[in-house]
Amino acid sequence: MLPDLTQYLWIAWLVLALIFVIVELLTLEFTFLMLAAGTLVGGLGTNLLSAPWWLQVAAAAAVSALLLFTIRPLLLRALRRSSAHIPTNVDALAGIGARVLVPFVDGAGSVKLDNGETWTARLTDPTADVAVGSRLIVHAVRGATVEVVAAGPKENTHG
Structure with missing residues (x-):
């Protein structure tokens, strides 16, 4: 009989979010930052509400997609607007x-x-x-x- 590992799924969500943040620090495009936020809010958030694993995955994917298509373009536009070309x-x-x-x-x-x-x-x-x-x-x-x-x-x- 196999043990029920779903009780430790919150650790997987934290590790996945940490990996996304590390990759974001290397790419600086806000993509993995949105995935990390989706992982924390959707995945870990529903895990803390004792939702089943498949609902956690679906919530993480939905929140990540929502952030990618709404918040990320706004952040990129603000970043590019503030970085005017200064000749050196x-x-x-x-x-x-x-x-x-x-x-x-x-x-x-x-x-x-x-x-x-x-x-x-x-x-x-x-x-x-x-x-x-x-x-x-x-x-x-x-x-x-x-x-x-x-x-x-x-x-x-x-x-």
Whole structure:
């Protein structure tokens, strides 16, 4: 005669919820979080009400599905709305100001960016006349060279 293991089913629900939470921490998509909540609310909740095992499984599946299709999209939308793209590293250099360090010859020279870095630079308009100390704006980064354009007269007056 086999023992009745359904009296220990609450342990299985807790272990399953813990596994779902661990997987959620690795994926960060809210899918396994909804499954964990469904497991706890539906499965463990009906177990505590002494429901039969098949009703526990059905309740866990129903609550998980309800959470997956209602709460998860709202959470994903809120997460994506709050995480605006902020350029970093080389992407953040476009639009930053610079000063000419070395005179430009054939459109190539050297500039010191407002963040303190010194870069090899190329003028987007090689015919532009820029003197040492002139104010420029970084247009783009091409490898280890920045493409610069002459700053407007308003920006040239600031020091």
